[in-house]
Amino acid sequence: MSSEYLIRRSARAKRLRIVVKADRVELVAPMRMPESLIHQFALAQQDWIRQARQRVQAKSQNAVQGFAPEEYVDGVTLPFQNQELVIRLGVHPRKRLRIEGINRTTLLINLPETLHGAPRQQAIRGALEKWFKQQAQFQVSEIVDQHAPRFGLQPRSIRIKTQRSRWGSCGPHNDINLNWLLMLAPAATLEYVVVHELCHIRHKNHSPAFWQLVAQHLPDYQQARQWLKHNGQRLMQGL
Numbered sequence: 001m002s003s004e005y006l007i008r009r010s011a012r013a014k015r016l017r018i019v020v021k022a023d024r025v026e027l028v029a030p031m032r033m034p035e036s037l038i039h040q041f042a043l044a045q046q047d048w049i050r051q052a053r054q055r056v057q058a059k060s061q062n063a064v065q066g067f068a069p070e071e072y073v074d075g076v077t078l079p080f081q082n083q084e085l086v087i088r089l090g091v092h093p094r095k096r097l098r099i100e101g102i103n104r105t106t107l108l109i110n111l112p113e114t115l116h117g118a119p120r121q122q123a124i125r126g127a128l129e130k131w132f133k134q135q136a137q138f139q140v141s142e143i144v145d146q147h148a149p150r151f152g153l154q155p156r157s158i159r160i161k162t163q164r165s166r167w168g169s170c171g172p173h174n175d176i177n178l179n180w181l182l183m184l185a186p187a188a189t190l191e192y193v194v195v196h197e198l199c200h201i202r203h204k205n206h207s208p209a210f211w212q213l214v215a216q217h218l219p220d221y222q223q224a225r226q227w228l229k230h231n232g233q234r235l236m237q238g239l
């Protein structure tokens, strides 16, 4: 963790703040703040720091532009399976953030009016992630119900996860993990990844027999596989 940020002391700093630059993350701290407190703060904020670093690095390296908008403002859109999801932002007087699906293509996120800047953006991303995970849970169980009975490929458990490097996995005891970011891909892509992991219940490898089983479930699976090959890196950029 210590290599992930630099501590910079500032006589003007009244409180601790995080500055994310292209090549480093700085914690700007008041002169006399104990170092242990700074590390404690960094530890509590480590997810945020990591995400901020990834975003800044992706930008500075001219990496592929993700699917998500640069900034969440009222009316921006996100891909959601085969459609566009419009994000409407509202304010509400209470302290808690609320997210409501108005219909299948519009989401209303009500935010406390006191929330601004980076924390506001972070809250929106957090709310969206939670919403996408719920949607994924629902859709994935439908896909499993549809495909698993055919050849008795019942997983022991299904978890929707945040993963930065993979779309899905099937453990030795047939516990399946799936990446919720697949909800931003065409619906056929999610179906393909779920089926792929289900087929690992029978074959713990990528042998011809494995691919044959995938094709029995989804004769057109190559299309979804190609889509992931071409767009996976963009998709992994997240929200």
Ligand SMILES: [Zn+2]
Pocket (backbone or CB within 6 Å): 196, 200, 205, 206
């Ligand atoms: Zn596989």
